[in-house]
Amino acid sequence: MSDLKSALVAKFEEIFGYTPGDEYAPRVKNAREIICQGRYSKDEMIDITDTSIFSNGKSGLVLTVDSVCVKDSGNFTSKFIAKYEDIESTYIKEERFLGADLSALELNMRYGAKYQISIKAISRNKLMKFIDYVASLYQEDDTLEW
DSSP states (O other): OHHHHHHHHHHHHHHHSSOOOOOOHHHHHHIIIIISTTOOOGGGEEEEEEOSTTSSSSSEEEEESSEEEEEOTTSSSOEEEEEGGGEEEEEEEOOEETTEEOOEEEEEETTSOEEEEOOTTSOHHHHHHHHHHHHHHHTSTTSOOO
16 A cells, blocks of 8 residues: 555645645544544545635545545535545536636546535646546556556
């Protein structure tokens, strides 16, 4: 897993232009328990995009080694975990209503579900590029290669 995480961290840095990670223990603990629904360890987390009012990790987006986790009441789909291997395609859905930007990154899952990420604290285009990259790793003949 450390090789996979190292490769994903390097790709994250290439796409976003900064080193991912978060060392603030309360935020990491809350993100693990609330956003990731208790399913991931700190070592499996790549980055936290915190959207909570007090920067305490209780809402936002977490990228892990095998999933994207979201919990944000302002998001189109307020709470979900999408495994990269289940993502069939991504799409930037551009919408406006009464002058407000309602654009979102849409995740189209293999089993028909659609999730939308509308969190403004992270670039949708960069996030789409990262998710597309990681999903492609899991779709190569069902073996993980990079």
